[in-house]
Amino acid sequence: MTTPSASCYHPAVPYDPSRPVLRFAPSPNGRLHLGHAYSALVTWQAAARLGGTALLRIEDIDTERCKPEFTEAIAQDLHWLGLDWPEPVMHQSQRMDTYAAAGNALRDQHLLYPCFCSRTEIAALATETDPDGAPLYPGSCRHLHRGEQIERLERGDPVQFRLDTSAAMARVGMLTYTVLGPLITDRPQIRHARPQRWGDVVLQRKGTPTSYHLSVVVDDAAQGITHVTRGRDMEAATDIHALLQMLLGLSSPIYHFHRLILDADGRKLAKSKGSPSLASLREAGWTPDDVRRAVGLEN
Template sequence: MLLRIEDIDPTRCRPAFEQAILEDLAWLGISWEQPVRRQSEHLAEYRAALERLQGMGLVYPSFESRAEIARLVAQRDADGAWPRDPDGAPLYPGAGTALSEARRQELMASGAPYALRLDMEAAVARAGRLAWDEHGAGPSGETGTVEARPGAWGDVILARKETPTSYHLSVVIDDALQGVTEVVRGQDLFHATSVHRLLQALLGLSPPVYRHHQLIRDVQGQKLSKSTQATGLRTLRAEGVSPTEIRHRIGVV
């Protein structure tokens, strides 16, 4: 097993959080190969992949703030429901692709904040039809050979001015560089696999096999989350719950 610390956002990822992860896993009796890969130590590798996509003409900067995007979405919704991605977030509604190269360079040189987005239509046209090998199941029971539908995500963000990568980009680079052959993760990432297959195809990376599993949910049917004050593993430990009890709770006997 490999352990990867996804700490590309320094404002949200703190050493204390990483230490808590290590302690919780060790308490559960889980061990992993060394060294641990920390994404913050490999930004140059993600930047190189981004530059390859830029060289293909598949990346462009957008300069709208989150507030401006929300306003544009509200305007689009007034004319009929603006499309949402599989996670429920509205697709990018801005005009980044319409800006001239000269105007883009002017704005970037001025220090304006920006996000680097994948031109989804051009990327899909270049990659063609894609699929992945699913050994688990999607939220609706999808299994076996699953057709990738990256277009449902719109022009996803691959990096920002202050961060040369995103989850989508860094995870496929990490998987390839670490020789990952099987990815086991929750069904909340099932649909995002379409974006990952697209990036793998564009960058010439071999796809792993995927196994998406069901999530542990609360009594309302929502996945456990800090934002809903769900009970964390550390709290359960403090209450005297044993590792064996945790495994029974999640169905691992």
Template sequence: MITRFAPSPTGLLHLGHAFSALTASDMARAAGGRFLLRIEDIDTPRCTPEFEAAIYDDLHWLGLEWPDPVMRQSSRRAAYDAALARLADMGLTYPCSCTRADIRAALSAPQEGAPMGPDGPPYPGTCRGRTMDEHGPTDAIRLDMARAAALAGPVSFAETGPGSAGRHDMTPERMVAEVGDIVLARRDIGTSYHLAVTVDDAAQAITHVVRGQDLFTATSIHVLLQRLLGFATPTYHHHRLIRDERGRRLAKRDDARAIRTYRDAGHSPGDIREMIGL
């Protein structure tokens, strides 16, 4: 078993991060496996060295260990470009110049009421007729889901998380209707979360992806990309989310629940485990 914890250095880690990291580490230790750390810093304008240093410090304080060197997404642009080029060579990509406002305007017409996908309402296909020869520096790159899903066939993955354990399948028809033409490369960072996480999990030979339930609906995208790129599909474990007293999922703006805040108040790693139900 190889698990991973992959935070972004855009703020201090909070109790939700502690739960995810400790869950992944505990699962790997119980199976005699390995726990890896990955820094997801592709959104460079929002990432800082100070927050990255705090990630290492807080995780070590919690008692976690991982092998060096740590994979950092900001140094892996060539790997993402290669995966993107492979999908383009398969005829599965197209450039997109639409802004969020353009997409909202298009969806206010007959498509209104379409299901919400992992990235919001499925893209209406405004730029789908464009070819990669037309790609410009201000374009994003999207996946032609109809072509991709037809080529990949049904996607399937095993889930071990509470509440959704079992086998999950998505037909090509559902991928088109419910997910749509996802962005593979943003115009500002040259890749996307979906493409980067798929390429990185394969590069690190992750066997069990441990992450929050909020990412469950994105899993079909990652499995689809794995099939297209010839990668193995890991087992997935989507754990419960740590929420505040109003039931809201914790975010990095919740400094009052940052691990650092509890450390400064004199709490121990054992106290943190008790707070989050471990």
């Protein structure tokens, strides 16, 4: 199938919540690279194929690492690629009260508990790893006596709040979500979610009332997102999102998992690895069409 030209990435209709709504949601903690460009282009392409709209959302809950200059750079890079979106843009840093309310809803269901374990302690006690290869939390604090929880909270010990995943799954039973194939308009498939493989994930931390998992499901529902395009590295995390959507009574989008853009060593591009930014490629003379060719989306 021929990929649409740059102009075809723009939605054919104005933003209409009754039509499909997609989103591209980068974190402004560095400059965008080719992997981000591919994900953004796939999102706008999917919106065009579905007759819907692509939104930009800024996921900046990490207020220490996220910077305004990177937010501005994201817009510059996307406009350079020929992409546009409806205003205003949602910024997660402005929605902390909303995330806190979602966390409180889980507390009311007795599904959050305080955990005082450090990463070093977890690594020493863990006997398994999660889908990302990190030490799997063994549930050490899940059954702490209420009196000890209160004492440590009042003392100000470092704390994070974890989802009791086993209890949550016992409440919802069998869990599924819907997936689309490579052409976006393919027949949807039902996939069974297995959030247990992540153990009891952290949803809130002391001083930060949310996490990626919690904020993303709250915002997808708030914006009426009907389809989520994300990299295959996020496929397993979707299990957690499906569970949170069910527990919070939120809508569940249809998902599409696209391929990843890899470097010469076969590793996923990443800001932390110093992958070349779109800005540096632009300064080196690259054009938006060069970017499309580099990521396999030739016009």
